Amino acid sequence: MPLYSEGDSQRIVPDNNSKAPEPYRSPWRRDFARLIHSPSFRRLQGKTQVFPGHESDFYRNRLTHSLEVAQIAKSIAIRLNATEQHFVKEKLEPDIVEFAGLAHDLGHPPFGHNGEEALDECMRNHGGFEGNAQSLRIVSRLEKKTTAHQVEGTIRAFDANNEDLRRGLNLTYRSLAAILKYDEKIPERAADRAKPKEVVKGYYGEEEYLIRKIKDHVIGKDFSGKLKTIECSIMDIADDIAYSTYDLEDNFKAGFLTPMGLFALDDEIYAEVANTIRQRAAKQYPEFENDVIDADLVRQTLYFVFKEMLFGVSDDLKATVRSRELGWGVKKMMVAAEVQDLSRNLARDGYQRVQFTSQLVQVFLSNIEVVPHEKYPQLHNVRLTLPAFLHVEVLKNITFHAIIKSPGLQVVEYRGKDIIKSIFTSLNQKDGVRLLPDDFQAICKGAPEMRRMRAICDFIAGMTDRYALEFYGRLYGTNQLTIHKPL
The missing domain is CATH 1.10.3210.10 (Hypothetical protein af1432)
Structure with missing residues (x-):
């Protein structure tokens, strides 16, 4: 056909x-x-x-x-x-x-x-x-x-x-x-x-x-x-990608969230996000054992999203951390200060925000797969690969539960x-x-x-x-x- x-x-x-x-x-x-x-x-x-x-x-x-x-x-x-x-x-x-x-x-x-x-x-x-x-x-x-x-x-x-x-x-x-x-x-x-x-x-x-x-x-x-x-399934993925990246960008611009703020939300939010993703994964990836999706995985996924932007400590700071003259408390404070500064710059700097969201969209576009329908090619299903799906869902649902459900x-x-x-x-x-x-x-x-x-x-x-x-x-x-x- x-x-x-x-x-x-x-x-x-x-x-x-x-x-x-x-x-x-x-x-x-x-x-x-x-x-x-x-x-x-x-x-x-x-x-x-x-x-x-x-x-x-x-x-x-x-x-x-x-x-x-x-x-x-x-x-x-x-x-x-x-x-x-x-x-x-x-x-x-x-x-x-x-x-x-x-x-x-x-x-x-x-x-x-x-x-x-x-x-x-x-x-x-x-x-x-x-x-x-x-x-x-x-x-x-x-x-x-x-x-x-x-x-x-x-x-x-x-x-x-x-x-x-x-x-x-x-x-x-x-x-x-x-x-x-x-x-x-x-x-x-x-x-x-x-x-x-x-x-x-x-x-x-x-x-x-x-x-x-x-x-x-x-x-x-x-x-x-x-x-x-198949066209509808492609549109559905594109909608999720846009939600997960550009709504997050609006949140950074609005000042409601900072990148580091995503790691310090109430425990209930991570649990709700994990529960939502489990339900969606069960429908879209029935072959996947989704019991591994929990609050810890949500936090780990966030880390991998922001790893290069926030947690690539500078060479100067690395040298400071290696110093035996400073106590661990001072070193921890200096690392925290640098990460916080990087987070604030990512939220405030339009160039960094655009670079960040553009890179995310490109990564997601490069991780698309086709699940063919045996009888009707019109019903081929297009979906994200599982790792990309988890990244998109975490970002999208963090925004929903942390901001859209916020009192304001x-x-x-x-x-x-x-x-x-x-x-x-x-x-x-x-x-x-x-x-x-x-x-x-x-x-x-x-x-x-x-x-x-x-x-x-x-x-x-x-x-x-x-x-x-x-x-x-x-x-x-x-x-x-x-x-x-x-x-």
């Missing part, structure tokens, strides 16, 4: 036959262009990555993070094409991989993961909410590029029976498959979830028919397994969660849809409860952090009222 087939390039709505295919541009490049020009992509610049954007122009946001993920993902694809025997005859399509990197965070709501939890709690008995599911929904339904009814210049989003005709950016099936990270339908009701109070990763029930179509076109009508294409950021995210739920409550009350923009009001008019709730959720999920704060203020009087600024 070939890696790519004619079905991959077909779209949700077939292209107008009067338009000949462009010989100079592939279908995947057209998908890339449609994404770049979409409002949902632009709005990523107003959504938080780790630190709120208004704190500093230096910190990454969801847009710059997505650009970095796309670049890393495309580099992985190019490298595999040049080095892996699996792609000697048929190459990976870097444009699809790059598209996946750019699109993977489209569905993130304002205020990060707490915003996701807030919307999921509001939608828990109406199909739930999850960022990856929302990304697929945005490109396949919400973006206003195409509908299933476009005749003689008229475009309808819903037919006479109120059936949804929206088809989003009308992408190719292979591009849609590249952002399907979790092939699992989110239960409509919380009672049907294995863990009713946790966010379920997957796709919405409304997209079940689309998922079947994606599988039919990308794999074949006889395929009944779980779908995660938790206060911000808790406030964001409260704002999201308050907005949803206001829009979901009687006549609350009157507070929505005209296009969302039109969707809700005469719609069943499930569609009305989903439309409210779509509206809030599409907000930037700043707009969510502004909208909340206009509802609850925390800023000056205005009737001139449109919703």
Whole structure:
């Protein structure tokens, strides 16, 4: 079976036959262009990555993070094409991989993961909410590029029976498959979830028919397994690499962490990081005995990451340490002072930070392996080698547990969660849809409860952090009222 087939390039709505295919541009490049020009992509610049954007122009946001993920993902694809025997005859399509990197965070709501939890709690008995599911929904339904009814210049989003005709950016099936990270339908009701109070990763029930179509076109009508294409697995790795390096760089710049500070965290944090890595390793490396992953291994991994930058003691200090005239306490103090100085310089010096993160990314890119699928090359799995995986996971999860769960950021995210739920409550009350923009009001008019709730959720999920704060203020009087600024 070939890696790519004619079905991959077909779209949700077939292209107008009067338009000949462009010989100079592939279908995947057209998908890339449609994404770049979409409002949902632009709005990523107003959504938080780790630190709120208004704190500093230096910190990454969801847009710059997505650009970095796309670049890393495309580099992985190019490298595999040049080095892996699996792609000697048929190459990976870097444009699809790059598209996946750019699109993977489209569905993130304002205020990060707490915003996701807030919307999921509001939608828990109406199909739930999850960022990856929302990304697929945005490109396949919400973006206003195409509908299933476009005749003689008229475009309808819903037919006479109120059936949804929206088809989003009308992408190719292979591009849609590249952002399907979790092939699992989110239960409509919380009672049907294995863990009713946790966010379920997957796709919405409304997209079940689309998922079947994606599988039919990308794999074949006889395929009944779980779908995660090779492009999606590459995007997933690139996302982890970006998290593990660039989020750490933002932390150093912000002053929340120093390199040496990573070695002096609470014991509970190292234990939590080890537990998280064990769970992920069990899924990705079933052949590996992951009982060896513990707090000590986390600390050892950190040492190897920073070994050259921090612990290469200078020749002058080595000579001092060898001196018999100085006591051990003085020698220990001098070594500690030099290491602390190196740590402070790495955190403060932009040149050193960039060199450090660039070297890490290059090392990780050089440690990629392919786990072939026996029957379907579309499902070849790309992953980091185990040592590289451990390094990436330690850096990524240290940042999460030490910073994202820190009191300062938790206060911000808790406030964001409260704002999201308050907005949803206001829009979901009687006549609350009157507070929505005209296009969302039109969707809700005469719609069943499930569609009305989903439309409210779509509206809030599409907000930037700043707009969510502004909208909340206009509802609850925390800023000056205005009737001139449109919703």
